[in-house]
Amino acid sequence: MTDFVDFHTRSAFSFLEAASLPEDLVQRAADLGHGAMALMDRDNLCGAPRFYMAAKKIGAKAHIGAEITGEDGELYPLLVENRTGYQNLCRLITSMKLRSPKGEAAASQEELYRFSKGLVCLTGEGIPTRQRFDKLISLFGRDNVYAELQRHFHRDQEARNQAAIELARSMQLRLLATNGVRQATLQERELADVLTAVHHKTTVMAAGQLLARNSERYLKSPRVMEKLFSDVPEAIAETAELSARLDFTLANLGYEFPKYPVGPGETMNSFLRERTEGGARERFRPYTEKARRQIERELALIEKLDLAGYFLIVWDLVDFCRREKILVQGRGSAANSAVCYSLGITAVDPVAMELLFERFLSEERGEMPDIDLDLPSGDQRERVIQYVYQRYGARGAAMTANVITYRGRSAARDVGKALGFPAEALERLSSLVATWGWRDPDDTAQRQFQQAGFDLKDPRIQKYL
Amino acid sequence: MFACIHGPDAATLADSFSPFVELVDERTAVFSITTRQLGRLKSMRAAVAATVEAAILAARNLPGYTFIPPGEEARVLGALFIDALPPDPELFETFDVWGIRSLEDLARLPENDLAARLGERGLFLQKLARGAFERPLRPLLPASVYEEFADLEHPIKLREPLLFLIARFLHDLTARLKSQSLAAAALHLTLNGNQRRHSLPFPTRDVKLLLKLVEHSLERQPPEAPVVKVRLELIPTQPRRIQHGLFTPAGPEPEKLELTLGKIRGLVGEKNVGYPELFDTHRPGSGRPIGELLPFRYFRPPLEARVSATRLWTRMFQGQILQIGGPWRSSGDWWNPDPLIAHNAAGCDLLSAEASAPHAVRSWNRDEYDLALSDGALYRIYLDRAPGKWFVEGVYD
Numbered sequence: 024m025t026d027f028v029d030f031h032t033r034s035a036f037s038f039l040e041a042a043s044l045p046e047d048l049v050q051r052a053a054d055l056g057h058g059a060m061a062l063m064d065r066d067n068l069c070g071a072p073r074f075y076m077a078a079k080k081i082g083a084k085a086h087i088g089a090e091i092t093g094e095d096g097e098l099y100p101l102l103v104e105n106r107t108g109y110q111n112l113c114r115l116i117t118s119m120k121l122r123s124p125k126g127e128a129a130a131s132q133e134e135l136y137r138f139s140k141g142l143v144c145l146t147g148e149g150i151p152t153r154q155r156f157d158k159l160i161s162l163f164g165r166d167n168v169y170a171e172l173q174r175h176f177h178r179d180q181e182a183r184n185q186a187a188i189e190l191a192r193s194m195q196l197r198l199l200a201t202n203g204v205r206q207a208t209l210q211e212r213e214l215a216d217v218l219t220a221v222h223h224k225t226t227v228m229a230a231g232q233l234l235a236r237n238s239e240r241y242l243k244s245p246r247v248m249e250k251l252f253s254d255v256p257e258a259i260a261e262t263a264e265l266s267a268r269l270d271f272t273l274a275n276l277g278y279e280f281p282k283y284p285v286g287p288g289e290t291m292n293s294f295l296r297e298r299t300e301g302g303a304r305e306r307f308r309p310y311t312e313k314a315r316r317q318i319e320r321e322l323a324l325i326e327k328l329d330l331a332g333y334f335l336i337v338w339d340l341v342d343f344c345r346r347e348k349i350l351v352q353g354r355g356s357a358a359n360s361a362v363c364y365s366l367g368i369t370a371v372d373p374v375a376m377e378l379l380f381e382r383f384l385s386e387e388r389g390e391m392p393d394i395d396l397d398l399p400s401g402d403q404r405e406r407v408i409q410y411v412y413q414r415y416g417a418r419g420a421a422m423t424a425n426v427i428t429y430r431g432r433s434a435a436r437d438v439g440k441a442l443g444f445p446a447e448a449l450e451r452l453s454s455l456v457a458t459w460g461w462r463d464p465d466d467t468a469q470r471q472f473q474q475a476g477f478d479l480k481d482p483r484i485q486k487y488l
Numbered sequence: 489m490f491a492c493i494h495g496p497d498a499a500t501l502a503d504s505f506s507p508f509v510e511l512v513d514e515r516t517a518v519f520s521i522t523t524r525q526l527g528r529l530k531s532m533r534a535a536v537a538a539t540v541e542a543a544i545l546a547a548r549n550l551p552g553y554t555f556i557p558p559g560e561e562a563r564v565l566g567a568l569f570i571d572a573l574p575p576d577p578e579l580f581e582t583f584d585v586w587g588i589r590s591l592e593d594l595a596r597l598p599e600n601d602l603a604a605r606l607g608e609r610g611l612f613l614q615k616l617a618r619g620a621f622e623r624p625l626r627p628l629l630p631a632s633v634y635e636e637f638a639d640l641e642h643p644i645k646l647r648e649p650l651l652f653l654i655a656r657f658l659h660d661l662t663a664r665l666k667s668q669s670l671a672a673a674a675l676h677l678t679l680n681g682n683q684r685r686h687s688l689p690f691p692t693r694d695v696k697l698l699l700k701l702v703e704h705s706l707e708r709q710p711p712e713a714p715v716v717k718v719r720l721e722l723i724p725t726q727p728r729r730i731q732h733g734l735f736t737p738a739g740p741e742p743e744k745l746e747l748t749l750g751k752i753r754g755l756v757g758e759k760n761v762g763y764p765e766l767f768d769t770h771r772p773g774s775g776r777p778i779g780e781l782l783p784f785r786y787f788r789p790p791l792e793a794r795v796s797a798t799r800l801w802t803r804m805f806q807g808q809i810l811q812i813g814g815p816w817r818s819s820g821d822w823w824n825p826d827p828l829i830a831h832n833a834a835g836c837d838l839l840s841a842e843a844s845a846p847h848a849v850r851s852w853n854r855d856e857y858d859l860a861l862s863d864g865a866l867y868r869i870y871l872d873r874a875p876g877k878w879f880v881e882g883v884y885d
Contacts, residue, residue, distance in 0.1 A: 176817035176855075213822050227823055231768030237817045442823060483823055 026263035027245035030061040030086065031100055031145065031171065031201035036070030036426075037090075039222035042215040043207035045074035048242065049083060051207040055244040059084035059266045063100055066092055066128060067116060069426055075273040086269050090147075091115065094129040097155070100145040100171070103271045108141025117418070132162070139163045143269070145171040145199060148180075151187035156194055169199035169265065172258050174251050175239035188255060199265065200248060200258035205240040212238035213486065220441035228443050281415065283335035291331040295362075296322055298338060302365035307372065314374040317361045321380060325362065328384075330392065336415075337394050338366040343410050349403045356383040357394040368394060442483045451476070452487070490625065491521040492547035493534045501532065508627035512544055520625060529553060537561060542619030545572060561619020566592030573613050579606060591617035632668065634661045635721040643714030647706055650679075650715055655699050657720040662693040665724055673725035677702060679711045679718060690742045691728045697743050698722075704750040770820050771852060772870070773881070783885040784868065790879040793869060800861060800869065802880055807861035814857035819873075821851040856881070 033041035034048055043051075045062060052060045060083065062074040071087050078085035088102035089112060103109045115138035120128040144163040146156060151170065159168045170191035172184050191198050206215045216234045220227045227234065243251070252259050285294045299318060307314045325331055337353075344351035345367070353368040359378040363369045373380070384392045398404045411420045429437070432453045439452045455472065469479060477484050493501050494516050502509040502517035505528075509519045518540055521529070526536060530553045535546030537556040545565055546554045549572045556564045568591045570583055582605075588594050594617040602610050615621035636657035644650045654677070665671055671691035675698055677684050686701055753761050767774040773786060794801040798809055856870040866884040871877070 176815055178816050216822070232770055234770070234820060236770045237819045239817060482825055486823055 026266075027057075027200070027248045027259050028059045028061070028086075028262040028266040029057065029202050029204060029242070029248070030088070030102060030199065030262065030265065031063055031173070032061060032204040032242070033064055033090070034062055034070040034074065036067060037065040038067075039218045040065055041205040042211045042218055045070045046077040047207045048204070049074060049077040049081065049085070051242050053081050053083055055242060057083070057242075057245060059086065061086035061088050061102060061269075063088040063090050063102070065090045066120075068113065071273060079274075084266065085272060086266065087271065087273065088112070088143075089116065091119075091135070092129045093135065094131050097149055098147050099130070099135065099159075100147050102143040102145070102265075102269060103141065104143050104167075104269050105141045105271050106277055108143075109271055109276070111138035111141055114138050132158075135162050139167075143167045143169065143265070145169050145201065146187065146196075147171055148173060148183075148203060151183055151190050153190060153194070156190060156196065160194075160196075165195070168196055169261070170196045172198060172200050172252065172255065173203045174200075175203070175237065177236060197261050198255055198258035199261050200252045200255070201262075202243055202248060203240055204242050205235070207242050209238050209241045211241065215240070217438055217441045221437045225441075226443040227441055280330060280333040281336060281419065283332045283339065285335075291335060292322075292326050295325070295331040295335055295338075298335070299362050299365045302367060303361070306365050306367070307374065311374070314361060317374050317380070318365060321360060321362045321384075324384060324386060328386065330384075333392070334362060334366065337363075337368055337396070339414070340396065340407065340411065341366065341368050344398070344407060347403075347406065349407060350399055351407075352397045353394055354397055355393075355395045357392075359383040363394065368396070438487065442487065444483070448477070489521050489523070489536055489538060490518055490540045490543045491525075491529055491534055491536045492516060492518045492540075492543035493529075493532055494547040495533050508625065508629075510540075510626045511628055516544060516548060518543060518625060519627075526555070537619060539619060539622050540625060541616055541621045541623065545616065545619065548572070556619065562592070562595050562617075565617065565619050566590060566595060570594060573616055576609065576613065579610060579613065582606065629668075632664070632724070633721070634664055634672075634724055635719065636661060637720075638718045640716050640718070643716045645714045647703075647710070650706070650711075650718070651699065651703060653718060654702055654720060655695065657718075658695045658698050658722075661720065661722045662695055662698070665693055665722060668724070669727065670724040671727035672698065672722035674723040675701065676721040676723070677705070677719070678721075679715050680713060681717065682711075684709070689746055691725045692743065693727070694743060697747065700747055701750060704747075704754055708754045770818060772818055772854070772856070782866070784882055785885060786882040787880060790870075790881045793878040793880045795869065795878045800859060800867070800880070805861075805863060807863045809859055810862060811860040812857055813859075815855035815871075816857075817855050819851070819853035823851070825851045858884075 029052070032048060034043060034045045035041055036045065041064075048062070049060065060078070062070055062085065064070050066089065068087065068089055075085045075087070086102060087109065088100065091099040091101055093099055101112060103112055115130055115134055116128075118134050118138070119130040123129065139162050142163060144159050144167060146159060146168065148171070149155065156168070156170070170187045172187060173180065174184065188198060190196075206212055212235055216227050216230070219233055219235070220230045223230060223233055225233075249256075249259050283291055283294070285291055289297075299322060303314065303318055304310055325334060341351050341353070343349075352370060353363055357363045358369045358371045359373050359380050360369070360383045361373050361380070363383075364371065364373055371378070398407055408422070435453045435455070436449055439449045444452060472484060472487075473479055479485070491505070492512075495501070496515060498515050498517040499509065499511055502519050505521060505525055506519040509517050511517050521536060529536065533547065533552060535543045535550065535554040535556065537543040537546060538558040539561065542556060542561045542565065545568065546556060549568050550564075554564065570580065570588055570590060570593070572591065573594075583594065588597075594614055597614065599611065599614065602614055612621065638653060638657075644653070662672070671693045672688060673691050674685060674687040677686070684705055686705065688701075692698065749761060791802045791804060800807060800809055851874075853873040854870045855873065856868055859867045859869055861867055868881045868884070870879055870881055872879060
């Protein structure tokens with residue numbers, strides 16, 4: 024077995040620019056005998072956790088990176104070497120995205136330089152010039168720049184490779200073979216083309232040169248890659264070296280809960296205890312021994328898990344709402360906590376109701392607690408949000424967002440559109456998808472499509488099925 | 489002076505004053521008026537002013553008869569509300585924010601500052617508000633037919649005399665077009681009841697050009713019988729206005745190009761004239777070549793070949809393979825598989841009209857190699873992966 028590691032792989036989290044989910048890539052890579060792999064999505068790290076979890080499950084090494092769009096129009100394929108690098112990559116993406124409209128983010132040279140520590144940069148697929156290589160070296164340092172070679176059997180690409188090899192040797196840069204993967208398997212090229220058409224709001228028939236030139240951007244086995252680069256073996260050997268060098272994984276991000284500012288002579292724990300006891304006397308009437316014991320037990324666990332800051336921040340938010348006369352209500356499993364009840368976060372007495380605290384927080388589960396607060400929508404909610412930003416810093420607080428993914432109907436519609444079906448056929452297609460279920464062996468998708476009036480001989484319908 | 493009548497039968501009333509009436513809308517008509525005619529207007533809802541737009545504004549928005557002495561427009565119109573002006577929601581919103589309620593308010597704003605904030609549109613509205621916007625009257629004229637007709641006593645058998653007659657028609661018709669500042673967009677020539685239509689790619693009044701077009705047409709398709717009836721119609725349109733750029737390269741003059749095209753059409757047939765276009769596809773041989781530095785000659789159709797590790801055979805030549813480069817892999821149009829014509833996919837079938845329709849192109853999947861053969865030439869061969877056959881696509885110059 025060879026030691027080739029593929030460092031330039033996009034997943035479907037490169038949003039319409041690649042075809043396979045991180046899990047499928049990891050599985051396929053493992054089937055092909057890869058011991059490690061890197062994910063490098065376009066301008067984001069959204070797929071990284073799923074990629075890491077899938078790799079962890081099968082004992083493979085998951086390297087993390089991202090392709091960053093530069094303001095100069097070039098792509099900067101970056102790999103994370105260590106925790107600093109991960110922090111820098113996250114900050115770089117945040118910084119460029121915060122100042123641009125959606126979909127137009129691009130990193131400036133200054134940002135790339137500012138966040139370059141702990142990152143390794145590949146030269147990418149662009150035209151290799153001394154000027155570009157010099158720029159990358161000045162941004163990331165000579166040891167952190169690798170001249171990238173990809174081979175998809177294109178004349179122009181090979182000409183670029185030869186230029187890159189020559190240039191790298193003259194500039195003492197290391198060569199690195201990658202495969203610029205866009206899909207796990209060869210067959211998924213068709214899906215990749217369909218996604219390209221969706222991305223550019225056109226059909227595969229009209230997409231022309233936007234589509235892939237051939238199907239070669241699929242995951243290849245280390246043996247195939249070694250054969251492909253048999254004339255530059257050092258480019259293959261270097262991948263193993265680089266994999267050994269990148270020691271960062273998502274296993275331990277070194278996350279710490281934020282700290283709550285307390286007065287001199289106080290700790291967060293003592294302050295939380297004080298607040299809780301003060302609140303408990305008012306909330307629990309009578310303040311029974313049972314309640315006292317429960318609070319003591321909870322505080323001990325909170326102290327042990329170092330979560331006092333988190334509780335104090337939530338308390339601070341609730342307190343702000345109360346001062347500003349904004350209705351606020353904690354909900355969910357937080358209602359099982361006597362500390363939350365004492366702090367005024369929740370409204371139900373968990374001791375009297377005999378609610379189980381472990382449902383909320385347990386040492387054995389090893390999960391982070393979460394407290395949901397219900398707020399009135401509109402201006403009042405906005406005021407609370409602004410308070411959080413102002414108090415904890417614009418970069419110290421964030422709104423989370425969902426990535427909307429394709430479901431059956433929406434996928435059917437977009438794929439149908441990209442395959443050039445007329446609007447009326449699209450309606451029928453997407454309505455069929457809801458009934459796809461293979462309930463009895465005779466009730467095949469083919470039969471359903473035939474019954475819906477589609478011509479099964481139409482090659483597009485065949486592709487669809 | 490201009491008068492404007494506003495009311496249900498404005499058009500009819502205006503017609504009784506002047507043959508040149510501009511109908512602004514169904515209830516508003518403007519025309520030029522003499523001092524002697526003013527008396528008749530006094531019983532109508534009408535206005536008289538030195539500019540067209542001031543007359544329209546006053547007639548529409550002030551009751552009864554209004555006479556605006558020259559120079560007094562701003563004063564008379566000043567009392568009108570701002571919405572008397574032609575609607576412009578965006579600017580009106582700004583006016584509202586600025587507290588501009590009447591035309592007087594708007595008229596008083598300093599011009600330069602207004603232009604800086606609201607641009608040309610703002611200035612235009614201000615000029616209207618001051619009654620100072622000047623434009624000519626745009627009277628509605630009856631649509632003219634630019635047509636000449638001749639019923640001949642003696643049939644014309646030869647082309648020359650026919651062209652002589654047509655040239656006379658063209659001279660007359662283009663002179664009439666010129667008098668109305670119009671040009672011809674199309675030429676309809678009817679000989680013995682058979683009409684031939686020529687639409688022109690650009691508006692023109694050039695008699696020589698029009699005559700040449702007719703001449704080419706007659707050469708291509710001579711009349712079937714001696715001509716006894718000739719009818720020539722020019723379809724009018726606005727003339728072409730071009731500003732030549734100082735640094736933009738000049739293309740061929742459209743007049744000359746059209747004549748050249750007319751000649752070519754006469755030689756090769758109407759439907760066999762066009763211009764080359766690069767297909768937007770990666771299909772080999774049809775788009776822009778990528779990474780090719782040497783000029784390349786295509787064999788059309790490609791030559792079928794037999795290839796071993798060391799030799800290449802075709803029906804035209806054979807030789808020993810000295811050097812080989814590749815493979816260069818290419819595939820696409822997977823949604824339209826058709827192995828029958830896949831072997832012929834290299835460009836030649838793309839030239840047919842059927843294949844140029846997006847859905848008609850077939851999938852391809854092939855590996856190309858560059859071969860240096862013992863005959864001294866550098867060839868490009870390819871393996872069509874669908875039927876598994878080898879072809880020589882062409883030779884590098």
